[in-house]
Structure formats: C-alpha cells, structure tokens
Amino acid sequence: MSTELTGAEITVxxxxxxxxDYIFGYPxxxxxxxxxxxxxxxxxxxxxxxxxxxxxxxxxxYARSSNKVGVALVTSGPGVxxxxxxxxxxxxxSIPLVIISGxxxxxxxxLDAFQEVDTVGITRPCxxxxxxxxxxxxxxxxxxxxxxxxxxxxxGPVLVDIPKDVSQQKTEFxxxxxxxxxxxxxxxRGHAGQIRKAVQLILEAxxxxxxxxxxxxxxxAAERLTELVQMLGFPCTNTxxxxxxYPATDKQFVGMLGMHGTYEANMAxxxxxxxxxxxxxxxxxxxxxxxxxxxxxxKIIHIDIDPSSISKRVKVDVPIVGNVTxxxxxxxxxxKARKEKPEQTALDAWWTQIDAWRARNCxxxxxxxxxxxPQWVIEKLYEVTEGNAFVTSDVGQHQMWAAQFYKFDLPRxxxxxxxxxxxxxxxxxxxxxxxxxxxxxVACITGExxxxxxxxxxxxxxxxxxxxxxxxxxxxxxxxVRQWQEFFHGNRYAESYMDALPNFVKLAESYGHVGMKIERxxxxxxxxxxxxxxKERLVFMDxxxxxxxxxxxxxxxxxxxxxxxLV
Amino acid sequence: xxxxxxxxxxxxxxxxxxxxxIESLTVAATEDPTLSRxxxxxxxxxxxxxxxxxxxxxxxxxxKVVDLSDGEHIERELMLIKVRALGKDREEIKRMADIFxxxxxxxTDKSYTIELTGTGSKLDAFLEAVxxxxxxxxxxxxxxxxxxxxRILKV
Numbered sequence: 001m002s003t004e005l006t007g008a009e010i011t012v013x014x015x016x017x018x019x020x021d022y023i024f025g026y027p028x029x030x031x032x033x034x035x036x037x038x039x040x041x042x043x044x045x046x047x048x049x050x051x052x053x054x055x056x057x058x059x060x061x062y063a064r065s066s067n068k069v070g071v072a073l074v075t076s077g078p079g080v081x082x083x084x085x086x087x088x089x090x091x092x093x094s095i096p097l098v099i100i101s102g103x104x105x106x107x108x109x110x111l112d113a114f115q116e117v118d119t120v121g122i123t124r125p126c127x128x129x130x131x132x133x134x135x136x137x138x139x140x141x142x143x144x145x146x147x148x149x150x151x152x153x154x155x156g157p158v159l160v161d162i163p164k165d166v167s168q169q170k171t172e173f174x175x176x177x178x179x180x181x182x183x184x185x186x187x188x189r190g191h192a193g194q195i196r197k198a199v200q201l202i203l204e205a206x207x208x209x210x211x212x213x214x215x216x217x218x219x220x221a222a223e224r225l226t227e228l229v230q231m232l233g234f235p236c237t238n239t240x241x242x243x244x245x246y247p248a249t250d251k252q253f254v255g256m257l258g259m260h261g262t263y264e265a266n267m268a269x270x271x272x273x274x275x276x277x278x279x280x281x282x283x284x285x286x287x288x289x290x291x292x293x294x295x296x297x298x299k300i301i302h303i304d305i306d307p308s309s310i311s312k313r314v315k316v317d318v319p320i321v322g323n324v325t326x327x328x329x330x331x332x333x334x335x336k337a338r339k340e341k342p343e344q345t346a347l348d349a350w351w352t353q354i355d356a357w358r359a360r361n362c363x364x365x366x367x368x369x370x371x372x373x374p375q376w377v378i379e380k381l382y383e384v385t386e387g388n389a390f391v392t393s394d395v396g397q398h399q400m401w402a403a404q405f406y407k408f409d410l411p412r413x414x415x416x417x418x419x420x421x422x423x424x425x426x427x428x429x430x431x432x433x434x435x436x437x438x439x440x441x442v443a444c445i446t447g448e449x450x451x452x453x454x455x456x457x458x459x460x461x462x463x464x465x466x467x468x469x470x471x472x473x474x475x476x477x478x479x480x481v482r483q484w485q486e487f488f489h490g491n492r493y494a495e496s497y498m499d500a501l502p503n504f505v506k507l508a509e510s511y512g513h514v515g516m517k518i519e520r521x522x523x524x525x526x527x528x529x530x531x532x533x534x535k536e537r538l539v540f541m542d543x544x545x546x547x548x549x550x551x552x553x554x555x556x557x558x559x560x561x562x563x564x565x566l567v
Numbered sequence: 568x569x570x571x572x573x574x575x576x577x578x579x580x581x582x583x584x585x586x587x588x589i590e591s592l593t594v595a596a597t598e599d600p601t602l603s604r605x606x607x608x609x610x611x612x613x614x615x616x617x618x619x620x621x622x623x624x625x626x627x628x629x630x631k632v633v634d635l636s637d638g639e640h641i642e643r644e645l646m647l648i649k650v651r652a653l654g655k656d657r658e659e660i661k662r663m664a665d666i667f668x669x670x671x672x673x674x675t676d677k678s679y680t681i682e683l684t685g686t687g688s689k690l691d692a693f694l695e696a697v698x699x700x701x702x703x704x705x706x707x708x709x710x711x712x713x714x715x716x717x718r719i720l721k722v
Contacts, residue, residue, distance in 0.1 A: 121576070124573075124576065124577060128627070181627070182722065183569055183627060306625070307625075308622050308625055311614070312618060
C-alpha cells in the first residue's frame with residue numbers, strides 16, 4: 001500500500017515525468033492538494049501570477065518561445081473562467097498547452113456548489129480536447145494523453161479538470177511510456193504523389209510566391225523553408241503568425257502580407273501564378289475578400305497538417321496534408337532529384353515587377369516629425385537590440401507596427417495573439433518568454449490601452465525579477481479603433497479615447513520597477529539604450545507618440561488584397 | 568466514436584459553433600460497449616459537407632466518419648404517432664396503418680398509437696395521409712443508416 005499516491009501527488013509526478021520546469025498558476029480551494037504537493041518538491045517550479053488569464057498567457061508565451069508544452073494550473077469556477085481568454089488565445093494560434101483545473105468534488109458536481117462551473121462545457125469550443133477525471137485510476141493516463149494531444153498534429157490547448165476528491169484519493173502511480181489512441185492518429189508525412197504534383201507546378205511557375213504562416217514556426221521548419229526559398233529564388237511573404245519563419249532581412253523576403261501587409265507582398269500574392277502556401281490558412285485578415293482573390297487565375301499548393309484548414313476559405317489545386325518540416329524535406333529532395341529549375345527569365349521579369357512594387361516604399365512615414373512616431377520607436381528598438389530580442393506584443397496599431405518594423409530573422413522571436421487578437425496578452429506572455437529564455441532580452445511592445453488589461457502582472461515580474469522591457473506606445477487612444485473610426489465611421493471617436501490614464505512612470509515605480517517617460521523623438525534612442533543597459537531591471541518606457549498616426553498599407557474589410565489604402 | 572461522456576456534446580457543439588445545421592441525430596452504444604455509433608443527417612453544399620467531415624474527424628472522440636450518401640445505403644427512422652380514433656375513423660386509421668405497414672401498439676377507446684418505421688419521406692407521407700386534426704402526438708427518432716451490401720463501417 002505504501003506505493004499508492006494521492007491524485008495530487010500523481011499530478012505533480014506526471015508533470016515531472018513530462019519534464020515540466022515551470023507552471024504558471026493561482027491557487028484556490030479545489031487545487032489545494034495539488035499546491036500542497038508542489039510545495040513539497042522543487043523540480044516543477046510554480047510561478048504565481050496575479051490573475052488566471054495571465055497564467056495561461058504566460059504558459060503560452062513560454063510554449064511559443066521554446067517549442068515545449070506550456071502548463072497552467074487554476075482553481076475551479078472563477079479560476080477557470082478567468083483562464084478562458086488565455087485558452088481561446090492559444091487555441092486560435094495552435095499553441096500546445098496543458099491546463100490543469102481544479103473542480104469541486106465529484107459528489108458535488110451538478111449541485112451548484114461553491115466555485116463550481118461546468119469547466120469541460122465552458123472550454124469545449126476553445127480547446128483541442130478536454131477531460132474531466134472522475135476516476136483516480138485514469139488520472140495518470142489522462143495527463144499523459146493531454147501532453148500527447150497538445151503537442152502532436154496541429155498543436156493546441158488541452159484541459160484536464162480534476163475534482164478535489166480525486167486529487168485526494170490514492171492509487172498506484174503508473175505513468176505510461178507512450179500513448180496510442182484509435183481515434184487520434186495525426187499524419188506527419190505528406191503524400192509523395194501530391195508532393196510530386198507540387199514539384200511539377202513549382203518548376204512550371206513563372207510568377208511564383210511562397211506564402212508561409214505559423215505552421216512553419218510550430219513545426220520548427222524555418223531552416224527548411226529558408227533552404228527551399230533560396231534554392232528556388234522565389235519571393236517569400238510571412239503571415240503575422242509566420243514572422244521569423246523566413247529571415248526578414250533577406251532580399252527575397254517581401255514583408256508581411258494581409259490587411260496591414262506590404263504593398264509588394266499583397267500585390268505579389270494577388271498576381272502570382274503559382275502560390276505555395278505553407279502552414280498558413282488563408283484567413284480573412286490575410287487574403288481579404290476571397291472572391292476578389294479569385295479574380296486572378298493561379299494554381300495553389302497548400303501544405304498543412306490540419307486537413308480542415310485545406311479548402312476551407314480557398315479552393316486549392318494541390319493539397320498536401322502533413323507536418324511542414326517533413327513535407328518540405330520531401331519537396332526539397334524531389335526538387336534536387338529533378339535537377340531542373342523554374343524558368344529564370346520569367347522569374348527575373350517577376351522580380352522586376354516585385355521591385356517596382358517595392359519602390360512604392362509603402363511603409364514610409366514622416367521621419368522628421370517633431371512628435372514621436374511609433375514606427376520610429378520600433379525602428380530604434382530594432383537597432384538597439386540588434387534584432388536579437390524576443391518581442392511580444394498586445395493587440396492593435398502597435399502590434400502591426402511591431403510586425404512591420406522589427407525585422408525577425410529567427411523563428412519563435414515574435415510572440416503575439418494573431419488569431420484571437422487578445423489585448424492584455426503582451427505582458428504575461430513576455431513573462432513566460434523570459435522564463436523559457438532566461439539569458440535573452442525580452443521586450444513587450446504595447447499600447448496604453450492594452451497594457452492596462454493585464455497591468456497587475458508588473459507585480460509578478462517584481463516577485464520573480466523578470467527584467468522585461470516594456471515599450472508603451474502611448475497615443476492616448478485605442479489606436480486601431482480610432483483608425484477605423486476615422487476611416488469608416490466619419491471621425492466619430494466613440495469611446496476610443498483613453499482618458500484618466502495613470503502616470504505610468506509612478507505606476508512602474510510603485511511596483512518596484514524603473515519607469516521612464518519619453519516625449520521627444522530625439523530622446524528615443526538614448527532612452528532605449530539606457531533601459532537595455534539595466535539588465536537586471538524591468539523598465540517601463542512610456543513613449544508619448546503621435547495621436548493621429550495610422551497603420552498603412554491597409555486593406556479595408558471586405559476589399560480585395562490589391563485594393564490597399566496607401567499612405 | 569468513443570462511448571465517452573461528453574462525446575455527443577462535442578459533435579453537437581461543433582455543429583452549432585460552426586453554423587452547420589443538424590436535421591436529425593441518433594446515437595447509441597454498439598455491440599462493442601466502448602464505441603457508440605451516431606447517424607447524423609445534415610444538409611449543405613459539397614464544400615460544406617467536406618468541411619463538416621473534416622471537422623468531425625478532428626474531434627478526438629470521433630474514430631471514423633463516413634458519408635453514407637456517398638454510396639448505396641439504407642436508412643430507417645422510427646415514428647410513434649398517437650391519433651384520435653373515434654367511431655368510423657377507427658377502421659379508417661387501422662387501414663391506413665396497414666397500408667404503411669405500421670403497427671398499432673396501444674389502444675384506448677379514443678385513440679390508437681401507431682409504430683411506423685421507414686425512410687424519413689415515408690414517415691412524412693404517412694403524416695400527410697392522416698387527417699391533421701386527428702394527430703394527437705408524434706415522436707420521431709431521426710434516421711439511422713448503414714451502407715448497403717459490402718459497404719461496412721467497422722473500427
């Protein structure tokens with residue numbers, strides 16, 4: 001009998017077996033036994049956040065920047081409901097997470113017990129899968145499955161709901177070495193015949209375009225992608241989620257595409273004759289109006305691990321279901337074996353066209369402005385950090401400027417909420433990134449509206465000495481809302497002005513951090529240098545920026561990709 | 568699909584969250600108690616049906632998805648219908664039930680309850696044939712289906 005462990009011990013042992021070094025959480029009644037077991041060991045280190053949403057975002061940032069499964073622990077009821085935004089954020093961006101939640105005891109389920117909520121029901125639409133563990137004998141195998149499901153196939157968050165009595169009961173601990181599930185067998189290798197068809201189309205291409213997304217990052221396929229693109233000499237664009245999948249400083253990179261993509265990327269996307277989509281899903285912010293997209297005739301090759309991503313919004317000609325890395329490997333192999341190249345004169349003509357589009361210089365802005373331009377701050381941030389920082393962002397204009405102006409040469413360096421667009425993501429995500437990358441510089445690009453949605457995490461940063469650098473682009477507006485109101489709602493700025501802002505410098509200081517307020521463009525670089533020299537401190541940099549600056553180019557909602565508003 | 572608590576709500580939730588329509592849905596455990604089999608009737612363009620199939624396959628609890636309408640198949644639905652049966656109508660309703668190969672399974676001095684199986688359209692036809700005002704209550708199970716002949720869905 002001495003070998004029997006409680007459910008709480010088993011939970012912690014499972015985390016140890018999975019090699020989890022950090023979990024992000026917040027205690028409460030239903031998880032007290034689990035916290036008690038965490039207390040008794042030191043392999044799994046617990047990070048106490050100030051709000052459960054932040055626990056999940058931190059686990060998410062940890063996962064995105066490390067390619068490991070992020071783990072969060074929350075209590076029942078409000079613990080779970082607070083976590084839902086974080087879970088949905090991870091779900092939309094296919095981030096592997098395991099969320100462990102406490103639940104009221106099994107005998108109390110369904111009786112409207114204190115802090116009871118139907119966790120499995122509430123989270124079902126925003127998890128890859130979830131479990132309610134009613135039987136202690138199934139606990140270890142369930143946690144094993146959770147890690148397996150979260151990290152394989154198209155990754156995603158998996159939630160394990162553990163009733164309090166289950167965490168207290170005892171059983172023998174057996175952790176399975178492997179998992180087999182008859183109902184879950186994700187594919188990896190692409191169909192060789194389909195890849196052969198793709199090779200043929202690639203070789204016949206006259207105006208080719210590589211369009212790559214978050215799947216390249218998740219699959220750790222950036223090197224393969226770079227090899228393929230450079231071997232072919234094709235132009236390459238990345239989605240918001242795919243930045244860093246191809247080096248942004250390379251001449252074959254044409255910038256991000258989509259609603260706020262570059263002119264050259266969107267035009268090339270619209271006018272190419274062979275489009276190779278890799279780990280991207282043709283979403284509404286990327287191709288705009290799908291009808292307009294099909295005004296031009298082109299062949300589409302689509303590589304994705306999720307069959308349901310293929311032909312969802314856009315009909316494709318050569319679907320290849322498989323893990324991006326494996327498929328690109330096979331594609332490169334077959335291309336090398338063919339010993340042929342796409343027609344060079346056609347490709348040269350295509351590049352001439354792309355360079356003409358590039359010459360529009362679509363990201364230009366007033367560099368001589370006496371008011372600090374937000375783009376200027378990001379450019380200086382890029383220079384001061386030499387492009388080596390991990391950068392998280394919140395959601396809105398600052399996110400788009402960060403994506404446009406910080407040139408990511410490496411994958412997993414750009415961490416943002418692309419799918420769900422969650423304001424409040426940036427700071428807690430940066431905490432997770434810093435835990436996964438203790439030696440690296442982590443910057444959080446945010447705005448005065450977004451940062452206030454999870455500002456309480458400044459306290460967590462103090463507790464764990466996280467030397468984040470917060471770049472607050474403070475234009476006193478919810479900038480993207482203001483921009484849409486200016487363009488589409490007759491300049492009626494309904495509720496988008498951020499009144500009664502705190503003194504961010506004092507706020508940072510009251511949390512024990514360093515605060516700086518930077519008002520003039522000529523002070524930007526110096527302030528950044530000063531801040532990044534404070535290697536042990538969190539520095540909150542409040543940049544007072546131009547209130548009326550807009551993000552260009554812009555494809556208005558419902559418009560086609562080539563119908564951009566340009567500056 | 569796996570005969571697990573919550574599996575049904577995953578399917579139902581998928582349909583509502585993605586805006587697909589469920590015309591009918593039947594589900595019960597199979598001869599293998601770890602598995603249950605669901606027959607779901609929906610409507611949509613080929614693209615929508617393709618997406619529904621893919622999305623269903625993505626659900627972890629779903630073991631296998633077959634579009635029965637891709638080939639020859641049989642489907643049956645059960646309906647129980649309680650009708651007012653008074654005086655000379657009693658004979659008429661009895662005759663109608665016989666024509667549709669229904670069985671009267673409950674009798675009172677004022678009503679019959681008829682059990683009827685067949686395709687959905689046969690059950691519709693019966694409802695059309697019976698005087699509307701005499702129908703007291705109906706309940707239908709929704710269709711269950713199998714492929715014809717050698718077409719077998721087995722895990």
